[in-house]
Ligand SMILES: NC(=O)c1ccc[n+]([C@@H]2O[C@H](COP(=O)([O-])OP(=O)(O)OC[C@H]3O[C@@H](n4cnc5c(N)ncnc54)[C@H](O)[C@@H]3O)[C@@H](O)[C@H]2O)c1
């Protein structure tokens with residue numbers, strides 16, 4: 001089958017690889033009808049999150065049809081149409097039972113941390129979903145059956161980025177009427193905005209430097225701030241009577257950029273730039289690491305009100321240790337963070353989309369065949385205007401909801 005394979009920093013290829021096979025009674029093989037590219041994939045290729053082994057198939061977002069099932073999977077059938085949560089969980093350890101699926105004790109064969117598809121060896125080293133098929137472990141919990149009324153275009157957004165945005169808003173402890181800032185208006189930030197509104201936020205202030213992404217945030221009702229034109233901390237304070245926001249959601253992560261224009265450019269980038277990711281591609285033309293890895297967190301701590309909440313869903317590598325602890329401590333902040341417990345939110349989000357309460361597909365800007373994955377990756381990496389969320393479509397018969 002065809003798959004997007006990681007070969008090294010700045011080097012991904014569309015390769016022919018063997019089809020996956022069942023390896024346990026709890027496995028399933030899913031023939032994918034949709035996959036997608038995530039900002040997390042960029043960290044791997046840019047070198048800001050190390051440890052993906054060459055030969056690993058990338059991609060942790062998927063929708064498809066069950067093609068084979070181990071005998072231990074009792075709740076699904078071959079032929080079922082499913083969405084695949086990005087993180088892998090066993091469903092029976094104490095963490096899974098408490099809803100902390102991303103901290104499952106059993107899903108990661110290589111360590112105690114979160115297991116997910118198409119990531120570093122320490123995250124399980126599982127092959128990913130930018131491919132025609134995928135092997136899903138513990139399929140009884142890691143596949144969620146889709147109703148006919150939810151299209152592939154909707155479901156692919158519920159595999160990772162919608163639950164992650166919702167998780168960010170959930171951790172932000174939003175009460176009706178709160179004012180929430182969202183740093184980063186990529187796909188995850190867009191869903192953090194949508195989710196903050198679902199949870200009753202009175203105002204959402206969205207911060208990025210790309211106009212197409214800010215326009216999409218504004219179309220969702222957010223107030224927008226371009227950090228390359230205005231100082232984002234000063235502007236947020238001005239928009240909130242000098243108080244700051246009740247909560248900030250960091251939807252940027254380690255590839256954060258320092259401001260290169262406007263008044264914020266005059267301040268130095270915070271943090272020792274590359275200690276956490278020594279191999280990051282800082283001088284490259286493509287797959288270029290952000291030059292302010294701690295910038296989003298530094299702004300977040302400054303723009304939140306005293307006793308406010310900081311919710312971190314942007315990804316930072318395990319080696320990172322540059323959080324502005326003194327500033328946060330002295331403001332009595334609550335800081336919550338982590339890898340999304342996707343499986344906790346996905347059934348609820350599928351149902352809300354089925355009921356028509358939320359229409360996520362306006363965030364999906366591109367649908368490309370898997371055969372064009374490398375060009376699609378390049379456009380997403382380069383932030384080509386309009387390329388916000390990219391769905392990849394393995395050419396498969398019987399595809400549903402091909403919007
Ligand atoms: N916690 C989780 O489980 C989880 C799941 C999925 C994705 N993520 C992470 O969420 C983050 C966003 O993912 P995405 O797909 O939207 O990525 P993306 O790369 O498309 O978006 C990041 C956005 O942040 C903006 N940005 C850069 N520097 C900034 C700054 N200093 N202030 C404000 N905005 C800034 C960029 O312009 C870009 O629009 C990534 O770090 C990704 O790894 C986390």
Ligand SMILES: [Zn+2]
Nearest residue numbers: 038039040160
């Ligand atoms: Zn992701």
Ligand SMILES: [Zn+2]
Nearest residue numbers: 090093096104
């Ligand atoms: Zn578990």
